Amino acid sequence: MDSPVPPHSSEPRPRRRDRHGRGMRGPVAPPQVPLSVSRAESFRDLVQDSVERLERRWPQLADVDFMVLDVPGIAAPEAAEETVPLGHAVSAEKNRPAQIVIYRRPVEIRAKNRDERALLVHEVVVEQVADLLGLSPESVDPRYGQE
Numbered sequence: 001m002d003s004p005v006p007p008h009s010s011e012p013r014p015r016r017r018d019r020h021g022r023g024m025r026g027p028v029a030p031p032q033v034p035l036s037v038s039r040a041e042s043f044r045d046l047v048q049d050s051v052e053r054l055e056r057r058w059p060q061l062a063d064v065d066f067m068v069l070d071v072p073g074i075a076a077p078e079a080a081e082e083t084v085p086l087g088h089a090v091s092a093e094k095n096r097p098a099q100i101v102i103y104r105r106p107v108e109i110r111a112k113n114r115d116e117r118a119l120l121v122h123e124v125v126v127e128q129v130a131d132l133l134g135l136s137p138e139s140v141d142p143r144y145g146q147e
Helices: 039-055 059-063 104-110 114-133
Strands: 065-069 087-090 099-103
Touching (some): 039 059, 039 065, 039 104, 087 114, 099 104, 099 114, 104 114
Parallel strands (some): 065 099
16 A cells, blocks of 8 residues: 655646646537537528529529628618518619628527528528519519428
8 A cells, every 4th residue: 555656856747738637628629510610600601502592593693792791780771660671682883783681680580490590591582682673582483482
């Protein structure tokens, strides 16, 4: 039971682990794992998927700028309404292209899970494209409202 205790050295030992002995901390997940994608990036990807789906049918959408904002601004045209808008379309003018803005937080709040969010994002994009082109949403995407 008697074990000799090594003498205490005055030189500091090199640190190989953190002070609790669990090892050095690293990232929670590697970059290629979906966990490392932020909600905003994931939402942007949903909008991009929806736009690409519509561009196959409507090539003129290549000239439209699609943007994602967190929330509508105070000066948004729909600010006088009682409901919060999910998106907004702005027609082209002589020195700027047409724009479609999708508001991330209002859409996320209305969707319960990722599948619902993807469906709602697509519906909002279709509605805004229809508004911009002056068509009905059903003519922009025949599957609108059926999914």
